[in-house]
Amino acid sequence: MQARSDKAEPATLAEANRERRDIVTGEVMDEARLIRFVSGPDGAVVPDLARKLPGRGLWVAADRASVDTAAKKGLFARAAKAKVAAPPDLANLVESLLKRRLLSGLGLARRAGDLTSGFEKVAAAIEAGKAAWLIEASDGAADGRRKLTAKTRKRSPPTPIFGLFDAEELGLALGAENVIHTAFLAGRAADRWAQDAYRLSGFCPLLPESWREEP
Incomplete structure (x- = not known):
């Protein structure tokens, strides 16, 4: 990728503050597309997903190839102008x-x-257009999942689907048992959650490989 040079400058200071330069490509992009790292007390590079840790931020595009490149080529040390590993x-x-x-x-x-x-x-939330995400347990039965997935495809745009956590993981997170089907309702919380989901998609698929074979 080339550094961005053909886009308009940020309209406001707040917008400018949300944009950072990827230390791998030099491209300036929104923070939502980046992972912030800092140098820890021992000189080790530490991910700062919440963007709150003290220290100079070292920003890398949110994908596995970019992070691997930054680590292998010593780009964190070059950007920090310090000995970091x-x-x-x-x-x-x-x-x-x-x-x-x-x-x-x-x-x-x-x-x-x-x-x-x-x-x-x-199902009702999806049909009413209130579901920002369909969250399916990775080990749930295919029949129910297929029916809900079919409903997401009728939306425009289709409701995105997340399927990386199994029923036990979802149950522990939600304080419930046998959590198979969940909808994240549209709103600011869903928008914030989506940022992390899309960042994660740069490191692993958001759906199990076996689901791709389902009709």
Whole structure:
């Protein structure tokens, strides 16, 4: 990718503050498309997914190839102008932390009333256009999933689907048992959660490989 040079400058200071430069390509992009890293006290590169840790931010596009390139080519040290080291499994760490953050976000959303669960309730939310995301347990039965997926395809645009967590993981996050079908209702919480979901998609698919064979 080439550094962006043909787009208009940010209209406001707030908009400018949401844009950062990827240390791998030099491209300026929205923070939502990037992962922030900082140098820890021991000189190790640390992911800062919430963008709150102290220190100079080192920004990398939210995908596995970019993080691997930054780690292998010493780009974190070059950008920091200091002796910092990135662990070889840094991309795997980012993936793991994003998944944990997404599960935590689901728990917060449930307590705030931004989720609905159960086949009938989820189906109704999708049909009414109130579902921002369909969240399906990765180990749930295919029949129910296919029926809800068919409903998402009737929406324009189609309701996105997330299927990386199994029923036990969803149950622990939501404080319930046998959580198979969940809808994240549209709103600001869903928008924030979606940012992390899309960042995670740069590190792993959001749906199990086996689902691709389903009609």
